[in-house]
Amino acid sequence: MEPHIWNDKLNTGIAEIDEQHRQFFAILNRLQAAFGSFAERGVLVDTFTELIEYLRVHFDTEEALLERCNYPDLPLHREHHARFTGEVTELFRAYLRDAAGITRTTIGFLQEWLTNHIMNEDMKYKDYLSAQRHDLPPTG
């Protein structure tokens, strides 16, 4: 499986969000590389942990931004995030129980989910926010 290459179609135009999305793919590529090189279990566990922590950071950032902007579909967007976080956490638990529980397919699933989520769901708020960009509340 090729490492995921960032492309412009994934840009939301919101610098903080784009940076976090890029960071995500970087972590996933490291996870894939560690997996492919049969790295020590510790490396895989650390990278997986990092991924889950980063998911939380990113989803919190995104949801806080959407809340400040009164994004109407926030409840549904939150649900997508929560479901994925649950699935990833479950995959990680399965891996801790049995290392064979994680395969290349698993990593492919993570990459695919992220790409699809950005292209289909995050792009919806991009359109909403760009329509009212001039009065975007300050971050922080």
Ligand SMILES: [Fe+2]
């Ligand atoms: Fe996102």
Ligand SMILES: [Fe+2]
């Ligand atoms: Fe999202």
